[in-house]
Amino acid sequence: MNAIAPVGISPSAFLDRGDVKGNAARLRAADYLRTVGLPRAGVEAWKYTSLRALADVPFAAARRDVDAGAVDTLLAEVETISGLGAGASRAVFVNGRFDAGRSRLPQGVRVAAFDPAAEMRDGIDPAGDVTTALNTVLADDGLALVVPAGVDAGCLLLVSIGLAGEDAPVSFHPQHRIVVEEGGRLAVLDAAVGRGYYLHNPLYDITVQEGGYLSHARIQAEGKKALHLAVSHARVASRGVYDSFTLTLGASLSRHEVHAGLNAAGASVHVNGAQLLAGHQHGDLTSVITHGAPDCISRQTVKNVLADHARGVFQGKIHVERIAQKTDGYQMNQALLLSDTAEIDAKPELEIYADDVKCSHGATVGALDDDQLFYLRSRGIPGEAARSILIRAFLHDVVDQIDDARLKDSLNLAVEAWWKREVA
């Protein structure tokens, strides 16, 4: 911790690809990548996750002409995982590009073409963190969707399909902007799947206006060799709700960083998640919830189930500003280790500057409870079945936090599928 800090590794392969001319945000982001670079060891925000896997790898732009058959196979896989059939409205992205032919956008919403020159909304610093900067420099497509005031736009399946070879690494950096206007409603089931060696680096720019409601569940089921670096920037206005969930199943290395800002009285945000990892997978869920106004509510429950050599990381910060009196913040982080070689690293953090608040966090880490196992076994349930019951109950508990029934069903299906595939 005392060694002189070297500048991080420069992601030159990415910088060479980005066209930053005439775009202030891109210039700033590129400048950040050039000077600060990928986080070096010892950077607090990246204490438990290393991006060495990105250094020295010449990630090329992802191809657009991909095998249509493979796309359809993966799309069918998503439909199976999510339980949302072909009839549901959906937006399909293949290698980061919008696939109009396979998409059916919901009724009553406004969709704009992606405009790389469009400024990101206030409050997102393109050079605030490496994931945002990388996306800002290279974003060339994304969903730009507005749910008009008072409209309930139903449920949208947002699919990302990555297709790459095993040896020629590619990357894609979609930038999705979702605005839910006053009193509007939308549920988004966001599923990422793929095959081959690729980096998926999406950015979600989310605005929930007064009384709006956005439910956003992500199923990250990327290919085994994939890298996944996602960042969400959510801003919630008075009486608005942003109910988010991240289910991490895939990728060899993944991180989802959530920055949620409660900017007006009475806003609420849920940043829940579960990471189910096996093999040598590394999954990181990092969140910063900022209470910037009085009377806001934040809820966070994150669970990890880690098998084999998997490593799970949770870093959650609740920041309560001076003005945010009557804040109600709760954070719970739990992990189950299924093997002696798995590892969990957790850093649940409270930073509080207001006195009249109710903030608490809890964390438990360990193996299955022997008493609970004994209880089930004493009732004639075999050991393995008892373990299975307990672990799935542990996970159902967090999936249950999602309000939207459709999303809840989809996530439960995905959890069950993972269980059957990886553990049972």
Place this chain on the structure above:
Amino acid sequence: MPAVAETRKTVETLGQNTYKWGFETDIEMDIAPKGLNEDTIRLISSRKNEPQWLLEWRLKAYRSWLEMREPTWAKVHYPPIDYQDVHYYAAPRKKPGPKSLEEVDPELLRTYEKLGIPLHEQAMLAGVELPEGEEARPPVAVDAVFDSVSVATTFRKTLQEAGVIFCPISEAVQEHPELVRKYLGSVVPVTDNFYAALNAAVFTDGSFVFVPKGVRCPMELSTYFRINARNTGQFERTLIIVEDGASVSYLEGCTAPMRDENQLHAAVVELVAMEDASIKYSTVQNWYPGDENGKGGIYNFVTKRGACRGARSKISWTQVETGSAITWKYPSCILQGEGSVGEFYSVAVTNNHQQADTGTKMIHIGRNTRSTIIAKTISAGQSDSTYRGLVRMMPKAAGSRNFTQCDSLLIGDRCGAHTVPYIENRNMSARVEHEATTSKISEDQLFYCRQRGLSEEDAVGLIVNGFCKDVLKELPMEFAVEAQKLLQISLEGSVG
């Protein structure tokens, strides 16, 4: 909400309190010139008549310190420290031992008096030679560290009979070099961190305790640390070794004179517990916190670490931190022996512009090791207080347990309270539980006390003491009383 308004008002008036123990003793001092280089270290080493190996150890520490950077990860802010603008050695001039208290420097006596040291202990501290056959028997042995040199050590004889060595570390270097050489730096290596390296290079004195096999130390050991001379860095080095089946309880209390310039303090405490040994280390820290505008105050950068080397050994840290402008302190336990136990009980109070970043590290290495962390943080005025703790379960720590509870209390809306726990688990059968809460004194609690006739100040005192009860009850009796008084004094004015 009259209570809130009043609490706020009283917090604002808090700064008008003067530091109760802000006084300065004027005694002739032997001071080394300002600045740090190899010559300073050689001077310290030769003044203390140290063996060659210790000088080399110091120089090694100094050379690695030169390569290090001051840590910046803690949530504390202060102007850069000029390490060349500090005196690294200050010792009271040696005089032959006085025959009675009348011969003792009255300044020194007044210091003791303000510290509340009983008269017969004062005599012993001042090195008064008692007539033959007359032996006072207070229950506590005091090794007073008066600036960097231990002025006197009392009750040496009683301890000697039990086989316990309790003396200034400089003396231990002369008389028990094999023990010092074996254990010094074995828990906190010279290269451990910036401040520990600095301490290793320039430490002038501190306490040394050795409790041999099977001995239960017959009395509580206590040291009063005082920072006294102007612009003198205080670099204490404490080493406590407890052998198989032995036990000791060590008390450390601090007060310091009021002054304007910030003072640097970088102490190192090393504890070693062998099989079935137990060490209880209690601290009440009440150094000058600076005035109500954040001017002055002690910078307290301390490295405290205990190694539970043997099976079933136990190390327990208890601290009440009310003083210092800046506190950077993480008393830790390395739980190596199978079934060893680590404990950390802490109350940290910050007021005005104080900043405290304190917590603990529990490193579970051995099987079935257990640790408990109870940290209570109280912030008032414009202060910032952070709990920062690490619990790490190593792959072999099967069946180990940790329980952590961190509670913060905010008084007023201009202060901050932060909790930064790190939890790392690499063993599936190890279990870590952590919980933290942040709140303020509720209107209901205040109202309940007030309607039963308690003044607001007494009510808050009662509630704060209740909030800290889990920690205060871990303190030895005499410290618990002092600590309760301290909490009251620290929050005085903020509440009525």
